[in-house]
Amino acid sequence: SQELEQSPQSLIVQEGKNLTINCTSSKTLYGLYWYKQKYGEGLIFLMMLQKGGEEKSHEKITAKLDEKKQQSSLHITASQPSHAGIYLCGAATSGGYQKVTFGTGTKLQVIP
Amino acid sequence: DVKVTQSSRYLVKRTGEKVFLECVQDMDHENMFWYRQDPGLGLRLIYFSYDVKMKEKGDIPEGYSVSREKKERFSLILESASTNQTSMYLCATQFPTLSYEQYFGPGTRLTVT
Numbered sequence: 001s002q003e004l005e006q007s008p009q010s011l012i013v014q015e016g017k018n019l020t021i022n023c024t025s026s027k028t029l030y031g032l033y034w035y036k037q038k039y040g041e042g043l044i045f046l047m048m049l050q051k052g053g054e055e056k057s058h059e060k061i062t063a064k065l066d067e068k069k070q071q072s073s074l075h076i077t078a079s080q081p082s083h084a085g086i087y088l089c090g091a092a093t094s095g096g097y098q099k100v101t102f103g104t105g106t107k108l109q110v111i112p
Numbered sequence: 113d114v115k116v117t118q119s120s121r122y123l124v125k126r127t128g129e130k131v132f133l134e135c136v137q138d139m140d141h142e143n144m145f146w147y148r149q150d151p152g153l154g155l156r157l158i159y160f161s162y163d164v165k166m167k168e169k170g171d172i173p174e175g176y177s178v179s180r181e182k183k184e185r186f187s188l189i190l191e192s193a194s195t196n197q198t199s200m201y202l203c204a205t206q207f208p209t210l211s212y213e214q215y216f217g218p219g220t221r222l223t224v225t
Contacts, residue, residue: 033213042116042202042216043155088154098143098162098212099170104154 003027004091004103012109013079021074021106023089029069031092033100038085046074076108084110115139116217118203124223131190133220135203143206144186145214146170146178148199155202161186193224 003026013019023032031050035043047056049065049072056063060077076083086107090100119134135144145160147170157170159178167178175197179187190197200221204214 031212035216040200040219040221042218043204043214045213045215048211048213090155092212098206098208099157099160100212100214101157102147102155104152 004089004101006087006089006103006106008106009104010107010109012111015080015110015112016078019076019079019108021087021108023072023074023103025070025091027070029065029072029091032063032065032069032072033090033092034063034072034074035088035090035102036085037088037105043088079108079110081110081112084108116203116205116215118201118217118220120220121218122221122223124225125190125193126225127194129190129193129224131193131222131224133188133190133201133203133222135186135188135217137184137186137205137215139205139207139215140183141205141207141215142183143208144180145204145206146176146186146188147202147204148172148197149202149219150199158188195224198222198224 005024007022033048034046037043052067052069054065062075065072086105088105090102115138117136146158147155149155156172161167161180177189202219203217206214
């Protein structure tokens, strides 16, 4: 079965600093999702990557999928308190894009 | 905007009770999912449904059942609640578009005492 490992598990940064979260798969990724979860709430879709080397940005958040399609990174530039939350990566299973296996998440705190 | 609602934000039940968690969506999405989220374990798929009356087991279906009588409503049933089912339960919907992104409800935090 697909396993996803996220690092770091938690992160505390000063407002304005850049940060990177990594997601590593034990198998080739057919589709990689990034979601954000505010504490105690549901997940919000950020972006999806499918092709090796693909990079997408949304506001100050950039996600990349490596050429081998086994690792993805999420980079936040000039972090703000609104970026705080739990970031989860999810991998589409090889059988299709319907089912997603999620990583354990990275908890981000941004100190003003 | 897609709206996914869950019947309760917080729920406290006793061991052995039958528990119903309901999820309702307003976007006519075919696919619906139930996950549970636990510290250190992330989100794990319990069941999903790809059409009315159609369901498929996820990774941890034991102790749970589901019902989907109407397209917009997907219910998770704990036949006899146990303390190890204390968790955050998240419902999600999905329309089979190019990205297959999932839309999540706010979650139900269930405590079984």
